[in-house]
Amino acid sequence: MSPLLESFVTVSKDSHFPIQNIPFGVFSTAQQTTPRVGVAIGEHVLDLAAVAHAGLLNSIEGLQDPAAVFDKPALNEFMNLGKPVWRATRLAIQKLLSKDEPALRDNTELQSRALVKQTDVTMHLPAQIGDYTDFYCSREHATNVGIMFRGKDNALQPNWLHIPVGYHGRASSLVVSGTDLHRPAGQRITPQNNTGPFFAPSAKLDFELEVGWFVGQGNPLGKRIEVADAKDHIFGMVLVNDWSARDIQAWEYVPLGPFLGKNFGTTLSPWIVTLDALEEFLVDGPSQTSPAPLAYLQEKHKTAYDIDLEVQIKPKGSSKFERTTLSNLKYMYWSVTQQLAHHTVNGCNMRAGDMCATGTISGPEKGNFGSLLELSWNGANKITFQDGTERTFLHDGDEVNMTAYKDSASGYRIGFGDCRGKILPCLYAQDA
Known part of the structure; x- marks a missing residue:
């Protein structure tokens, strides 16, 4: 066994950035x-x-x-x-x-x-991000959302187990950790006022726990990236908080999907962790046998990463962050390499600096849920903090921090740092 690599720079044992990382x-x-x-x-x-x-x-x-x-x-x-x-x-x-x-x-x-x-x-921001695609690749998250809005018998749409579902997001509103964001306003309806939409600040502002990945070398228009080669085209990963206005999203998403409920701001952690730094945490992902993916999405090697993903919230007026979620990247159903292979299978050309995100990553237990939509079950249940503060969705002044790391068997920790942002009051409270 080779001796453990050490740096002349002092690095604490719990640092996310030992010499084994180099993000x-x-x-x-x-x-x-x-x-x-x-x-x-x-x-x-x-x-x-x-x-x-x-x-x-x-x-x-x-x-x-x-x-x-x-x-x-x-x-x-x-x-x-x-x-x-x-x-x-x-x-x-x-x-x-x-x-x-x-x-x-x-x-x-x-x-x-x-x-x-x-x-x-x-x-x-670590790159000039020309294009941004957000996927929807956690089976647990998709199932939870489907049960909420369509019932248990129709939780997953018919295509979900066959393709990594995704939509094209807005690169211009991607921001680096530490950037505060204003609460968005838009059209929405409520159970009490469902005869037509009205314009108001979002009342269901949420976080989404995601991992983003950056394209390194891209592909020419018309030529796809094979799933077996996809790792060679992924430069590395960051944490992503895909802030979501659930009430605006609920009104707009039929028939073409998310739009204004998502594109008012998406927060990224600043350090890109390379796939080489994460190699030792590769594990088998969820079973994909029923049904098996089509041939271009089938993988023969370990494709999931055993990385703990944590969400902490500091409610307005509180002095500290408290953990609300502990999930794991290994729960994700469609791997990042499958996401890239699917994205290019029609000949779509990717370019250096393009970013994709996984979609909310939830696990099998409530403590693993990667959004307040799930934790509160669309507002039906309250999340209570140590000082008695209660939340179903985010209030103005609330801060959200996401972090991710894994401890190596050799004693060091590989981490992503922080992905942090605070919600500021809406700038447009009057009817448009």
């Missing part, structure tokens, strides 16, 4: 306001532009001009270089940060410029 993101500082690429290591960010300008990344095969690639406000150019370059770069960074490598360890002047405390940085 990529985009950051800026007060001293250098132009965003550039970095990786997280412990409580610090390693400025890849700074170490590249110092010549410490020049030996990476396939990375012709690392300073030019990493001195950019987005990861798209790096993503487009392909998996061999992503992997070689991550390994080179791990070597550079290791306790036995003197190049950065013994260069205190470069360290002072290249290692920045995370508390001193501003994080940005």
Whole structure:
């Protein structure tokens, strides 16, 4: 058994960002306001532009001009270089940060410029996201929602066990963790006033616990990505809170699906965790034998990830976050590789920086439910916090934080950091 890789940078045991992780993101500082690429290591960010300008990344095969690639406000150019370059770069960074490598360890002047405390940085969206697709891939979530609105006998639509259902979202309203969002307003109806719609702020504002994944190298228009090759086209994953106005959504979704109830804001965690960093947590996913998928969606290897997913809420006026949900990525029925294969099977071309999300990830027990719609059963049940505060849906001033991690058998933790946002009052309370 090889010795455990260690960094000269101090990393606490419960940090999400040990040297075994090396997630990529985009950051800026007060001293250098132009965003550039970095990786997280412990409580610090390693400025890849700074170490590249110092010549410490020049030996990476396939990375012709690392300073030019990493001195950019987005990861798209790096993503487009392909998996061999992503992997070689991550390994080179791990070597550079290791306790036995003197190049950065013994260069205190470069360290002072290249290692920045995370508390001193501003994080940005990690890529220029040209397109965003949201899937609906948790069987438990789809079943719960179906039971609520169609009854137990018709919970899943006839196509659900045959295709990863999805819809095209709005890339322009994707925001990075820490961005506060205003409560949306729109058309809705209520049981007390169901003769016609009225315009008002959403009264059923919800979170959705999701995982997002970024396309690295895309595919030409007309040529699909095979499911067996899909991992080579996925750069990595982030956490996603797909905020949802359930009452606006309920009125609009027939016949073409979600629209204004979803596109007012979607929050992403800032660090993209590579699939290589998650490889040790691969497990078998849910059985897909009844019915079996069509041939282009069939997979022969482990395709699910055993990653704990947690939602915490801090109600307005409270001093602390409390956990409302503990789910797991392994519960998801359709894998991220099946999602990508299905997305391109008709010849749809994906591009570097495109993002997809899994849809709400719920598990078999109530404590695993990934939305307030399920936890409150569409408002029928109240969620009670330790100070006695009650919620069915989100109030103005409530904060939601999502996090995800898994502890390795070797003693370190691979995590995603935080995906946080607060609900501000609606700007448009009057009838339109």
